[in-house]
Every structure is written in structure tokens, then in C-alpha cells.
């Protein structure tokens with residue numbers, strides 16, 4: 001099974017109909033579609049991307065999804081300012097899928113500094129028992145240092161109510177295989 005599917009299967013255990021969730025990197029909208037279907041018509045989906053193309057792709061793909069949808073043409077490092085105040089501390093799940101928009105401009109990629117800012121805000125926005133999944137791609141230039149810096153940041157923080165695990169399916173032909181980071185905000 002691909003790591004992106006493992007991420008969805010994992011999150012699907014915790015997302016309930018009516019939840020509020022965030023897709024921090026909309027891209028082609030596939031993760032957003034998964035989230036929209038998991039939260040049903042009473043849920044709310046927030047989404048971020050720095051490219052209008054990604055917002056447009058997502059709007060088209062989610063056309064028939066009845067949940068409330070709010071998409072921002074903004075970097076995820078500004079998510080705190082855009083998520084309504086009454087949702088802070090009530091977001092059940094946040095998905096990140098880093099890197100570039102497939103079949104598009106490969107120079108527009110996520111960066112460690114802004115990804116870490118977004119992660120810091122995500123941890124505050126998350127509900128107790130909420131989950132974050134993050135797909136990291138060390139195989140491309142910039143993605144290697146991003147993966148290293150994000151994991152080092154989490155390890156150094158020693159956040160008392162945060163547990164996390166890293167999963168990587170290593171194959172001999174692909175030493176820098178993608179990494180799935182799964183974060184759990186414990187209910188204490």
C-alpha cells in the first residue's frame with residue numbers, strides 16, 4: 001500500500017461526520033476530496049495553497065461534495081489568521097502533502113521554515129485527540145533538508161502532549177523514499 005493511502009486509512013479511523021478539518025496543501029485536490037467525504041455534509045473543510053491552479057483543481061473535484069468548504073490562496077504558514085477563532089482547538093485532522101504540484105511548476109515547492117511555522121500553528125488548532133498526517137519527500141532537492149528539519153524540530157521540541165511516528169517504505173532502488181509523519185495530540 002502507498003504511504004498516501006496509509007495516511008488516509010489512518011486518519012479515517014479518527015475523523016467523524018461533522019468534524020472540521022484542514023488540507024494544508026490542496027494541490028490537485030485528492031486529499032481534500034478524501035477529507036470532504038469523511039466529514040460529510042455537516043463538516044467543514046478548510047484548504048490552503050499558494051497556487052490558484054491548485055484552488056481551481058480542488059473546487060472542480062469537490063463540486064458535488066456537500067460539506068462547507070473554505071479555500072485560501074495563502075501559504076499554510078498563515079493558517080492561524082484564516083481559520084475562524086471559534087475553530088481554534090477544535091480541528092480534528094490536518095493533512096500536509098509537501099513538495100510541488102504534480103504536472104506543474106516544480107520550482108514552487110514547500111520549504112522547511114514555512115512548513116515548521118504551519119506545523120506549530122497546526123498543533124495549536126488541533127482538538128485534543130486530533131491527528132496530523134504529513135507526507136515528506138526527501139528525494140528531491142530541498143525536500144531532503146525539509147524532511148530533516150521538520151523531524152529534528154519535532155524531536156527537539158519535546159512537546160509533552162504530542163506523540164509522533166515516522167513511517168518509510170524503503171526499497172533498494174529508492175534510498176530516499178517518501179516519509180509519512182503521523183502526529184497525535186493527546187487528550188490530557
Ligand SMILES: C[S@@+](CC[C@H](N)C(=O)[O-])C[C@H]1O[C@@H](n2cnc3c(N)ncnc32)[C@H](O)[C@@H]1O
Nearest residue numbers: 025026027028029030031049075076097101110
Ligand atoms: C504534493 S502537492 C499537494 C497534493 C495534494 N494534497 C493532492 O491531494 O493532490 C504540494 C502543494 O503544496 C503547495 N504549496 C507550496 N508551498 C505552500 C505553502 N507555503 N502553503 C500551502 N501550500 C503550498 C504547492 O503549490 C502544491 O500544490
